[in-house]
Amino acid sequence: MASYDVIVIGSGPGGYVCAIRCAQLGLKTACVEGRETLGGTCLNVGCIPSKALLHASHQLHEAQHNFEKMGLKGKPPSVDWAQMLSYKDDVIGQNTKGIEFLFKKNKIDWLKGWGSIPEAGLVKVGDETHKAKHIVIASGSEASSLPGIEIDEKTIVTSTGALALPKVPKKMIVIGAGVIGLELGSVYARLGAEVTVLEYLDQITPGIDTEVARSFRSLLKRQGLDIVTGAAVQSAEALKTKAKVAYKLRKDDSEHTLDADVVLVATGRKPFTDGLGLDALGLQLTKRGQIATDAHYKTSVDGIYAIGDVIEGPMLAHKAEDEGMAVAEILAGQAGHVNYGVIPGVIYTHPEVAAVGQTEDSLKESGRAYKVGKFSFMGNGRAKANFAADGFVKILVDAETDRILGAHILGPSAGDLIHEICVAMEFGAAAEDIARTCHAHPTYSEAVREAALACGDGPIHS
CATH class of the missing domain: 3.50.50.60 (FAD/NAD(P)-binding domain)
Incomplete structure (x- = not known):
């Protein structure tokens, strides 16, 4: 032994x-x-x-x-x-x-x-x-599923099956508009599949900043993802040549059905x-x-x-x-x-979504006085040159101390950019600390500095 x-x-x-x-x-x-x-x-x-x-x-x-x-x-x-x-x-x-x-x-x-x-x-x-x-x-x-839905990893799949499909489906239904559903839905939409995403809640990516979620949904729609929120899935079954999904819209209890070649169940883990x-x-x-x-x-x-x-x-x-x-x-x-208050989350779509710390929603709920510094990637030279100017950087700070409480980035390389904010938060930094730090030009990271400047007297390029 x-x-x-x-x-x-x-x-x-x-x-x-x-x-x-x-x-x-x-x-x-x-x-x-x-x-x-x-x-x-x-x-x-x-x-x-x-x-x-x-x-x-x-x-x-x-x-x-x-x-x-x-x-x-x-x-x-x-x-x-x-x-x-x-x-x-x-x-x-x-x-x-x-x-x-x-x-x-x-x-x-x-x-x-x-x-x-x-x-x-x-x-x-x-x-x-x-x-x-x-x-x-x-x-x-x-992977977790919904009651009554049988996963076969062929027609009705989890993320495991979705990573090894024998061919790109013509039609795919994604149940769940969280990280996994939107990432894999994006993959197959880019490859030519007609992708419909069904989400039970009224907002995609539950838990992220509402303003970011709204803008993110609009960008995904432009990329071809049909997203239906407030959709309570009733059943999903594999038939001989296709899959069939039935759902109800929560707002009016109306019943709907959709057919697809593959159904991805992305309802969490x-x-x-x-x-x-x-x-x-x-x-x-x-x-x-x-x-x-x-x-x-x-x-x-x-x-x-x-x-x-x-x-x-x-x-x-x-x-x-x-x-x-x-x-x-x-x-x-x-x-x-x-430090659980400084754990970033990232969605690796294009553009990427990254967040750390408090959301504007959580700050409102707690009654904390805060300021918002925001800067659009449309004002960033590198982003415009790379056809990546969609999205923005949003920094939330304490209204009195200027201490950074959270940040949310929708844009190019957001998953990398968020770590500047993480390091700043670990050291208890203020937005002014980032604003006064020289950032190389031209880089996406300049958008972070501009958002930090927006927490004070205002950004330069907006």
Whole structure:
């Protein structure tokens, strides 16, 4: 029976980062993973493959719509779907092999198989049982569905099936206008599919700033996505040659049906803890089925910790990574910490959407006095030159102190630009601090500075 300081269950972003950090801090570490490759959902059937298809389909969009404007003449490229999937698989392979290399470099044992916890201090993988002073559950999440809808990953699919369709569908219905639904809906719309998105709520991308959501929806509509909000899906069934979806409009209770070649169910994700034996352990769960933890990621059972999608908080790979780092440092006797107020969220459509901190809606609800600094990418020279001038930067600051409370970016490279705001917020900076920092010209980041200037006397280029 092998003995370890730490056994991490799950090799997704939270798990593998936790394992590496534990090893760096001198703890004898093993990681349990039942997939044939490391990296969890994110690297295998989530973040990485979806971004590969988003990148490829965006290049197609550029060739179809903008190349000729720049003097690049010729027929737009045709789509070799099999080759595009091969490219996606190659990207997955490079990343998962990279994690395997990092495990070897840091002397982390990969316990291959699905793990369970027969009792505190023990992890069973296959027929072998291993001892551990500490166990970290980082088993991630799985796609959730709607009652009565049967997923076959062929006609009615989750994000997993949508990343490996045998051909580009002529018609696709997406149930759910969240991050996954809009990203994959954008991919197939660019590739020529007729995409209809059905969202139960009255706003797309629930939780983001209302002004951003409104503008974002308008841009997606211009790109060909038909978005129906207030739509309560009643059923989705796979027929012989097509799929059929029935829904009601909440505003008038009217009934509607749609046909499609593929239905993508993108109604969120739920913690994946099957087979771990949590009930027998008596591990406490929340009302939503997440593993309950304290401020130090300890569960109700001594020696067992949990991080990532299986606990409360946003289901984001980078949130799981930060928690993995924090719990590793705690186990090594250090002061691990995650600032949950400064965790950015990004939607990788085009334009991208990125946000951190408070929304204008949440500030109004709390009654806090605030100011808004806003700048359109139409005033940014680099964005105009690159046919990427849609969207804006919006910074929210305390009305008295000018301290940054949140930021929202709809525009080119928003997912990269948001981190300037994140760093500023970590240091308790004011908008004036960003406004007085020299930004290289011409860059998209100048729009961030202009929005910061707009929190004071006003932007220069607007």
